[in-house]
Amino acid sequence: MRAAYARLWVRxxxxxxxxxxxxxxxxxxxxxxxxxxxxxxxxxxxxxYAGFVIIGGTLMAFWSNVLWNMSAQFYWEKEVGNLxxxxxxxxxxxxxxxxxxxxxxxxxxxxxxxxxxxxxxxFQVPMALYEPFTALVIFLLTIAALYALGxxxxxxxxxxxxxxxxxxxxxxxxxxxxxGTYYPTTSRVIPFTVQLxxxxxxxxxxxxxxxxxAILGEGIxxxxxxxxxxxxxxxxxxxxxxxxxxxxxxxxxxxxxxxxRWQ
Amino acid sequence: xAIGTILRAIKQAMWLGWKVETNWxxxxxxxxxxxVRPVAGLLIVGFIFLVGSVVTGTFxxxxxxxxxxxxxxxxxxxxxxxxxxxxxxxxxxHYEVLKHIYxxxxxxxxxxxxxxxxxVMNASVSLLLTLGMGVAIFQFGLGINIPVNWLAAxxxxxxLGLLLGIICFMGMGFILCGINIMTSKVQFMxxxxxxxxxxxxGGVVFLPSLLPLWGQYVSNALxxxxxxxxxxxxxxxxxxxxxxxxxxxxxxxxxxxxxIGMLVFKAAMYKARRDGLIxxxxxx
Numbered sequence: 001m002r003a004a005y006a007r008l009w010v011r012x013x014x015x016x017x018x019x020x021x022x023x024x025x026x027x028x029x030x031x032x033x034x035x036x037x038x039x040x041x042x043x044x045x046x047x048x049y050a051g052f053v054i055i056g057g058t059l060m061a062f063w064s065n066v067l068w069n070m071s072a073q074f075y076w077e078k079e080v081g082n083l084x085x086x087x088x089x090x091x092x093x094x095x096x097x098x099x100x101x102x103x104x105x106x107x108x109x110x111x112x113x114x115x116x117x118x119x120x121x122x123f124q125v126p127m128a129l130y131e132p133f134t135a136l137v138i139f140l141l142t143i144a145a146l147y148a149l150g151x152x153x154x155x156x157x158x159x160x161x162x163x164x165x166x167x168x169x170x171x172x173x174x175x176x177x178x179x180g181t182y183y184p185t186t187s188r189v190i191p192f193t194v195q196l197x198x199x200x201x202x203x204x205x206x207x208x209x210x211x212x213x214a215i216l217g218e219g220i221x222x223x224x225x226x227x228x229x230x231x232x233x234x235x236x237x238x239x240x241x242x243x244x245x246x247x248x249x250x251x252x253x254x255x256x257x258x259x260x261r262w263q
Numbered sequence: 264x265a266i267g268t269i270l271r272a273i274k275q276a277m278w279l280g281w282k283v284e285t286n287w288x289x290x291x292x293x294x295x296x297x298x299v300r301p302v303a304g305l306l307i308v309g310f311i312f313l314v315g316s317v318v319t320g321t322f323x324x325x326x327x328x329x330x331x332x333x334x335x336x337x338x339x340x341x342x343x344x345x346x347x348x349x350x351x352x353x354x355x356x357h358y359e360v361l362k363h364i365y366x367x368x369x370x371x372x373x374x375x376x377x378x379x380x381x382x383v384m385n386a387s388v389s390l391l392l393t394l395g396m397g398v399a400i401f402q403f404g405l406g407i408n409i410p411v412n413w414l415a416a417x418x419x420x421x422x423l424g425l426l427l428g429i430i431c432f433m434g435m436g437f438i439l440c441g442i443n444i445m446t447s448k449v450q451f452m453x454x455x456x457x458x459x460x461x462x463x464x465g466g467v468v469f470l471p472s473l474l475p476l477w478g479q480y481v482s483n484a485l486x487x488x489x490x491x492x493x494x495x496x497x498x499x500x501x502x503x504x505x506x507x508x509x510x511x512x513x514x515x516x517x518x519x520x521x522x523i524g525m526l527v528f529k530a531a532m533y534k535a536r537r538d539g540l541i542x543x544x545x546x547x
Contacts, residue, residue: 024452031459035468036311042326042469045315079357166288166296173303182307183314190310191405 011103128217142206148237276377346382347436437524441531
């Protein structure tokens with residue numbers, strides 16, 4: 001826990017040290033979301049769809065944080081020469097990642113709240129949130145599943161160089177497309193194969209659940225399958241992440257790639 | 264500087280850029296990478312349009328084609344911005360070669376042009392793959408009517424629009440290079456800021472007339488708006504754009520952007536040399 005706290009402190013301090021980054025993390029998502037909201041306006045979709053976009057963009061902040069500030073972090077650490085220090089220290093890799101995850105969660109939550117509130121106010125989105133506790137449970141389970149997935153990806157980043165960097169890039173738009181970040185994947189225009197693939201991503205269940213509770217006014221009786229699915233994802237992904245980290249670390253040691261820079 | 268030296272610098276920079284961007288993977292993986300991201304981006308906006316249209320029970324194929332072409336050709340903006348924003352950071356801080364390039368006989372500016380042209384080349388490959396996949400998925404897979412005969416485009420207008428647009432985006436890229444050489448750690452957010460603002464105000468996926476009045480003024484000042492209008496006209500003449508006026512505005516904004524880009528970059532290089540920023544080290 002001391003290791004996790006130490007990494008959490010660095011993450012929170014580092015994440016808020018540079019005001020220009022803070023401003024960018026608040027403004028840039030709103031710019032992108034605005035384009036999609038205007039696209040819905042162009043086809044005269046109801047205002048709830050603007051809400052779908054804003055919730056999607058808010059959760060996407062967490063996915064980006066998982067990708068770049070947790071999964072890819074081992075790549076950065078390797079490039080700056082810190083990874084070997086982590087590996088020789090008497091601490092668990094999971095503790096480091098837990099610290100990163102908690103620190104990243106605190107930082108991203110502050111930004112996500114600002115993006116969410118700003119988006120709702122700017123685009124006058126009608127909310128119908130009758131069960132905030134249900135929304136909170138879905139949100140926390142989604143975050144837990146996403147960070148567990150991030151820990152699993154971190155094992156790849158520990159071993160690989162630019163491939164991992166490009167993989168992180170690759171996991172942005174395709175995940176947004178498959179998880180229905182800006183539209184409900186349950187719409188009848190979404191092909192069945194896409195819906196099938198989207199059900200393999202925890203973000204899909206989180207987005208769907210939160211939208212239904214926060215915007216469509218549904219409750220636990222309608223969204224309990226989302227909660228169950230997210231709990232299953234979390235329970236499967238955490239042990240898998242630990243296995244993957246151990247495997248990749250051993251492989252990296254055998255192949256001498258853990259301290260290899262500028263790959 | 265002799266023409267031969269300039270051309271050699273551009274050629275070598277293109278070759279280097281190609282190697283840096285591609286040699287991390289075998290060609291098949293690289294091709295998939297260059298296909299998946301832009302196609303996914305196109306699918307996102309395409310499905311937003313379709314989901315919204317299903318709810319309202321209307322479908323306007325011309326508007327769909329408007330966003331299809333806009334989003335596909337925006338690849339040039341993204342790619343040139345990304346390449347030119349990242350290269351100063353990569354060459355100076357990551358690979359620590361900027362000082363050597365600066366000292367080499369070919370000018371740093373022509374080296375940057377070469378790297379940007381490599382970005383243009385990559386964007387062209389991505390564009391062709393994206394258009395092909397987009398038509399295959401939306402038109403043949405989902406039965407969406409895209410009223411374009413791709414082979415009967417107005418090639419002259421298309422080529423002129425692309426030429427002016429690419430020169431203009433490279434001018435913007437020089438502004439970003441100038442900012443990057445004077446600063447550190449802003450390269451990622453610069454790409455996102457610039458491409459985000461151009462995406463929102465440039466009429467990429469929706470009509471700029473939907474923006475508030477001040478947003479329409481911003482849109483009218485951006486070359487990307489005219490670039491996309493010209494490109495759209497070349498494929499879809501019935502879209503109703505005045506192509507001559509758009510070409511004129513594109514040329515004027517291109518000249519202004521290139522001039523500003525050259526001034527900013529020159530001033531930044533002067534400051535960088537004076538303050539010792541050319542070999543500045545960062546976290547690597």
